Amino acid sequence: MGAPNLLNPERRMLRAMQLSESSRTWDLTSILAACDWTDQAIVVGAGHGLQNHGLVDVREEHIREIRLDAQGEHAVEHGLLESRIWAWMQSEESATMQGLQQAFERHEAGPGVGLLKQLGVGIDGGELKAANPDEITSVIDQRSAFLASLPADANDVDSGMLDHFSSRKNLIQTVERTSRHWVLTPEGSAVSADDLQETMVITDLSPELLQGDDWKTAEFRAFDVTLEAATPRTGRSHPMQALIERVRSIFLEMGFSELVDDYVQSAGWNMDALFIPQDHPAREMQDTFYLDQPSFIDLEADVVQAWKAIHEHGGDTGSTGWGGSYSTEVSQRPLLRTHTTVNTIQYLAEHPTEACRVFSVDRVFRKEAIDRTHLPEFHQIEGIIMEEGANLQMLVTTLKTFYAKMGYPEVRVRPAYFPYTEPSLEIEVKWRGKWLELGGAGIFRPEVTEPLGITSPVLAWGMGLERLAMLVLGLDDIRQLYISDLEWLRNQPIL
Numbered sequence: 001m002g003a004p005n006l007l008n009p010e011r012r013m014l015r016a017m018q019l020s021e022s023s024r025t026w027d028l029t030s031i032l033a034a035c036d037w038t039d040q041a042i043v044v045g046a047g048h049g050l051q052n053h054g055l056v057d058v059r060e061e062h063i064r065e066i067r068l069d070a071q072g073e074h075a076v077e078h079g080l081l082e083s084r085i086w087a088w089m090q091s092e093e094s095a096t097m098q099g100l101q102q103a104f105e106r107h108e109a110g111p112g113v114g115l116l117k118q119l120g121v122g123i124d125g126g127e128l129k130a131a132n133p134d135e136i137t138s139v140i141d142q143r144s145a146f147l148a149s150l151p152a153d154a155n156d157v158d159s160g161m162l163d164h165f166s167s168r169k170n171l172i173q174t175v176e177r178t179s180r181h182w183v184l185t186p187e188g189s190a191v192s193a194d195d196l197q198e199t200m201v202i203t204d205l206s207p208e209l210l211q212g213d214d215w216k217t218a219e220f221r222a223f224d225v226t227l228e229a230a231t232p233r234t235g236r237s238h239p240m241q242a243l244i245e246r247v248r249s250i251f252l253e254m255g256f257s258e259l260v261d262d263y264v265q266s267a268g269w270n271m272d273a274l275f276i277p278q279d280h281p282a283r284e285m286q287d288t289f290y291l292d293q294p295s296f297i298d299l300e301a302d303v304v305q306a307w308k309a310i311h312e313h314g315g316d317t318g319s320t321g322w323g324g325s326y327s328t329e330v331s332q333r334p335l336l337r338t339h340t341t342v343n344t345i346q347y348l349a350e351h352p353t354e355a356c357r358v359f360s361v362d363r364v365f366r367k368e369a370i371d372r373t374h375l376p377e378f379h380q381i382e383g384i385i386m387e388e389g390a391n392l393q394m395l396v397t398t399l400k401t402f403y404a405k406m407g408y409p410e411v412r413v414r415p416a417y418f419p420y421t422e423p424s425l426e427i428e429v430k431w432r433g434k435w436l437e438l439g440g441a442g443i444f445r446p447e448v449t450e451p452l453g454i455t456s457p458v459l460a461w462g463m464g465l466e467r468l469a470m471l472v473l474g475l476d477d478i479r480q481l482y483i484s485d486l487e488w489l490r491n492q493p494i495l
């Protein structure tokens with residue numbers, strides 16, 4: 001038979017087993033002795049390796065063993081308490097309680113009397129007396145013999161004794177252990193002794209090794225990469241963080257720059273700038289987290305004037321606006337941003353004439369009741385493209401490219417409505433045969449761009465990151481992302 005690529009311990013163990021009759025069942029001690037080893041881990045490891053090669057069979061047995069505990073060891077050495085007291089009683093002409101207390105320490109005299117009473121010793125006028133001395137001697141001898149017979153398999157010991165000693169403190173203990181036996185297989189018997197010479201087997205190449213010549217004649221250990229192995233549990237990114245990194249790298253790759261800005265914003269930039277009417281329901285307290293501190297956010301007077309004109313009558317855009325009267329106080333109210341569009345619009349206000357591609361992946365806040373698909377804090381993937389000639393086709397292509405890079409090639413858009421875009425779109429991705437809505441997009445309206453002096457068309461979108469995470473990770477419940485379930489986290493794919 002061809003020589004399998006064995007490690008030295010495997011060679012030694014197989015050789016030792018071959019030297020005895022082939023049907024022999026080997027236990028740990030006999031292998032340790034035959035191989036001249038002291039470490040049982042080497043036997044287990046080599047046995048496992050030989051088993052993988054089909055050269056030995058390993059029989060594992062799980063055994064419950066009864067062993068002496070600390071008091072039990074003491075009892076084996078010095079005698080059980082009842083045995084010592086009994087011996088003392090028999091050596092005394094008159095065994096009195098007083099005598100007992102002198103002969104034994106308090107912590108032994110008390111429990112000792114209890115044990116003897118159970119065995120049939122009575123106290124009569126301060127004197128200890130036994131009506132059945134032979135029986136007592138016999139029971140005590142049995143108990144001592146039981147302890148002396150340990151360790152033993154739990155199945156083989158006397159159950160009455162086991163019950164008795166289990167009820168006494170620290171005399172015995174039950175230990176679970178695995179017992180292994182090894183037997184040669186026919187293949188193992190057939191390996192030629194020549195192939196079992198121990199050689200220098202190289203498992204790790206090191207620079208030191210390569211400096212010498214030994215490696216030239218050494219054997220190299222081949223690794224079987226198909227064998228089962230434990231997955232190493234090392235630190236890794238949270239799946240949400242990993243997803244954010246992936247989204248980032250896709251946008252960076254597509255030529256976008258990242259924008260990072262504050263959570264705390266004014267209603268003016270979060271809503272007025274985006275032509276969201278001041279009486280829009282989404283602005284209500286029950287939908288938006290308004291802040292008491294700071295009490296207001298100062299806005300540039302000319303910007304507020306421009307919004308006022310737009311909201312009240314459309315300014316110079318040709319729009320009729322929303323009518324009514326615009327409140328500067330409302331626009332100064334601080335809030336936790338409800339969408340990241342608040343940041344892209346400010347970026348545009350600062351760079352109204354430079355073509356740009358900007359994105360952000362960041363946190364937003366809405367007063368949502370927490371359920372399977374909603375969280376009050378979540379992330380949006382936001383982006384804008386501003387350049388001469390930018391159009392709807394370009395917007396759709398950009399979004400499709402993004403999702404294709406994420407691994408979702410099937411994307412469709414549907415008409416939608418946002419106060420700040422025209423046309424407006426909803427983006428849907430096909431997942432497990434169903435269309436799922438992942439975000440909104442559109443081209444900013446003149447009511448948004450003109451007051452800020454923006455001259456080119458602006459394509460804009462905002463998509464939910466957690467929704468995307470649900471697709472990527474196959475989740476039914478969005479809350480799973482944030483409950484820090486370690487077992488679940490360990491089993492997530494590397495994104």
Ligand code: PHE
Nearest residue numbers: 339341440441442460461462
């Ligand atoms: N801001 C929108 C939302 O929060 C998404 C969006 C962004 C829509 C940009 C159109 C343009 O859902």
